[in-house]
Amino acid sequence: MTASGPNGTEKAARPAFVLASASPRRLDLLAQLGLTPDRVFPADIDETPARDEQPRPYVRRMAAEKAVSVASQITDPALVLGADTVVALGRRILPKAEDRDTARACLRMLSGRRHTVLTAIHCRPTATWPNGRVCERIVETAVIFSRLTEQQIEALLDAGDWQGKAGGYALQGHAAGFIRFVSGSPSAVIGLPLFETAQLLRGQPYHWVS
Template sequence: MLYLASRSPRRADLLARLGVQFGLLDLDIPEVRLPGEPPADYVSRVAREKAGAGLLKVMSNPSAVVLGSDTEVVLDDEVFGKPTDRDDARRMLEALSGKTHEVITAVWLVSAGQELREMSTTRVRFGTLDQAMLDGYLAGDEWEGKAGAYAIQGAAQAFIAHVEGSPSGVMGLPLFETAHALRAYGLFAAGGAQ
């Protein structure tokens, strides 16, 4: 049985696109970068912690496989997590304006006898954002709960000049890498679920 260790409705929607059956695990894992921790290591560690905590919740099922994932926006070694408020969201978007940043997503699958990690790094270039664009965007709530204060599938698409890599990875679950990991567990075939 596959479980998704995530509160994110976007991740659940993306995983459902692969046609696999899964249960949801609601976990609260602290997302705090350690001093000096490289961004990719941080993203991988948090995703692994989510998967591991999820596995502990379903240990009574010996065939359980838990998927944990984490996504962060990175610019010049600074990790832009979820903004704390509208001012923090503005700070992030102003920093990303006119620049290319990376969106790093880690996917871990863990079970009682196996672990597998996949990583996705996507380069996203924002156009220059003027104050009117930022004011209009921040008047809504799309920025809330989003790494880097934006969702690639939402109104912020108007900010994005170029994407190199996985759009689904920017949304929170890179489908190519996730399908590869699920295939290694025997949970996914090219045409959908096994």
């Protein structure tokens, strides 16, 4: 793709920016950087952890596989951003809560305990944009819940913002009133580490963010 420069010369047009996720939270976070994806292309991959897979290798693999999957399906020059977030208790990967029972079990395990939230981001150009760079980051954030009563857990479940969330809670939701400590990147816990994402995009050949 080309475009006319100020003196009539041709210059390469900016490749499309593609988010390999349908998460509205990631869209909102990108908007804080002044960036709106040209395309939202959710990755369709198997997110089952491998046998004995640890949280850090798992989240790195998921972000990369999402970006690779989407990049392989786009024929135009583009930069694809994949991301994944996991909640870990030691070496245990907590599931994404797709039902109330799963969310309840997660909140009971997290009650009064310190846990780790790992978010990986992976930038990958499509094959038709050879100037783009493959790059990635993993951001680790420590979070501590206060001790939750059964009544408080049920109230959080009634609020409903646990649905589809890693570990059964949303930092930006009702659970915020029970989180007494966060060390690291709050935006990473929500789904996308803003500082690290901006750094990766600034390292690409185009000025994706200011």
